Amino acid sequence: MSTVIHSPRQSSVSSPNSQSQDDQLPHLLSLKVMRLSRPQLTSTLPIYYESNTEKTSPLVDGLESLNISDLTASHPIDRNQCNEIQIRDFGLSQMLKLPSAFGNIYLGENFSTFISINNESPFAVQQVGVKIELQTSSQRFVLSDTTTTPLTALEPQKTYDITVAHEIKELGVHILVCSVHYNAPDGKRRHFRKFYKFQVSNPLAVKTKLNNLIDGRVFLEAQLQNVSAGPMFLERMKFEPSEHFVFEDLNQVVTNNNSVFGDSFIHPQDIRQYLYMLSPKDDQNDRISRTTNALGKLDIVWRSYMGDLGRLQTSQLTRKAPMLEDLEVQPFLQEPVRVILEHPFKLGIRVKNHSAENMKLVLTAIKTKMGSVLLSGLSSVQLGDVPANQSAETQLEFFPLTSGLQRVGGLRVMDLLSGYTKDIDHVCDIFVLSHPNDDIESII
Template sequence: MSHQRYPSIDPVKEPHAVSLKVLRLSRPSLVSQHSLLAPTSPIPAPLDRPSSTSSSSKPATIPASLAYQTTSDTNPDPFLLTPILNLPPSFGSAYVGETFSCTLCANHDALGDPPASGGGPGDNYSQQQQQHYQKKKSIRDVRIEAEMKTPGSGAVQQLSLTPTDMPPPSTTGAAHTSETAGGGGGSSGTQGVDLEPGQTLQKIVNFDLKDEGNHVLAVTVSYYEATETSGRTRTFRKLYQFICKGALIVRTKVGPLPAPSAMATDAQRASQDGSDGGVHSEKKRRKWVMEAQLENCSEDAMQLSRVLLELDPGVHYRDCNWEATGSPRPVLQPGEIQQCCFIVGEDEVGSAVEGKDGRIVFGVLGIGWRSEMGNKGYLTTGKLGTRVVR
């Protein structure tokens, strides 16, 4: 029989009076419902009217089958989707180009009345817990701090929390707190907040996702626990990990645009090129065709809002996509591809400067979209260009 050489020291850890709840706000969904009709008996037809013209009552919907019950007309027709937003139960998947948002709630958990000291065999409360209930504690100077660890940078980024505005001072001279939407508590920029039992300090984090890979959100809660005779500062920290994926796959291809044929007139060349120069200058101005394939690699549908080029000096472009033709914005289902086209040309003869490697840099491609629930996303590519073949 084995024995421990040294007895293990396991001190009793007193639970924190403040708890932390983190809930993701981005990428919500609509709550669905499957309504059921209540069985109704048909109304018998009157004797003086034929049965074919009798009117039957419309079956009523069983209230328990609806997503929620209300006396107003917010849900008059029991449709499959309701106007209630359902926040994600977990962090789930996040995508590059979107804004990750979550709420941080520090709750002062109210303890119940101290149990009666019966002393019987079924009493599960120890003497230490009895003393814990008897001591009156107050929670002061509650603070919330958040940091984000991204795969692209080795250092941890300190996040700014909202709201940060200080509320007006209290006229009664008492300890100042500002109630939040969570039902009590307060929020301030850098100063702590005193919380009464049942109150909440709520903050919101917004972070623009730019890198793929594992992200770690670290939340630190600190507060001062004061009793009638003493006090101490307590701190705890929680980590939340989620994976960031790519929402779009962008493939580009650049090729030279042949010069107009010799049969074209000067007016046709000016209308096609958007310039008023002569024939000699138009032949020397170089042009290229840039094609871009946008593939939706996310799990949800998206609507492309804009696709544009942010060019370097010396070149211009002409848009050949839905904005130029007045077509509706394309909607991409998961796995679908949208083809885009641009015509890039020089402002003047030789204005597109070649680098030492013989490559001409045009600029970057910016892509904006919205998800099914209206969440915005924006992505920019690296420097795009072409290599001059001599």
């Protein structure tokens, strides 16, 4: 279906050496540009009627004589049978109508145009060529050019039609430039140009929130809002990580792999929040992934309520990369451990060298900063030589003095070669049970 685009301005262009009365003569050809778009369902106001044999009136008798019970709209809605509700119950008929306006054009959609050249003169014109261009704020595209292979002759009252399409990839004002060239019956070469201006809007607003974890993982929350004038069906919402990350999509139900949102419809102004977990691709050499600000892109494909396809790929999602210290201390467990009051337990400690130099590390305890969880045994452990971007591991035994949620900390790592020292006041938190038969729920 098509909607006529009105031209805001028209200019006749001739040879610079022939500024004559010919410029003021009307052209033999006319040009119309129409936007091709899908039709819409016609809105109606259905009349619901229920036959009543107990009470009669002139109105009821008249309706019965018209046999209105045969009409679809005469059947009342049964609110207890929602699965039988039809499209007419929403005020929409099965009839289609042509768009009454030019409509909105959004980024990522295909803009289709129908150009018609009509010979309104009583004479045939020769060598008819058309050049269609689309100009944006930064580029100019040639959508069609038949000036090199023109139509030999266009008879009176005949039309020369061209259809072009272009995927919209820029926001802002776009100008469709249509140039028509032809030979008049007197042999003169004439041409004119028309300009059609339209605005391209953004259908989606994307915002991001980030949470950087100490182990290099990043939780990325993408907030997607439908800022268009109509509802959308999200056909695909795909995250493409940068080369330094792998990711996990946290928007699927694990049991059946369906979306946590249920359906894929987003109404105007509605917001959805998508969550992705990014992890360094190389765990052994993750310095680049920890310091890069590039995270990835979102690739979104949607359809309008009449099935028009649109696609939008965001620019690179970035972050302010956290500062990476030369030494990093991470706790780990070989297997799950229940920590009991006044019972020693073992905790693994991993120390990673993020610097570009080799280190010789020693791990010591600062008992005055340990709180209710003390180090048991030796207060100093030699970690040995740790090359650049490598790590060393050891196991420490701790002794909890108080039940409940407690802090493990009070450690110091020193490089014997450079003298660099790092104090770790907080390694992790543990929950200490007061009795082996207790569980967390009974303690809290």
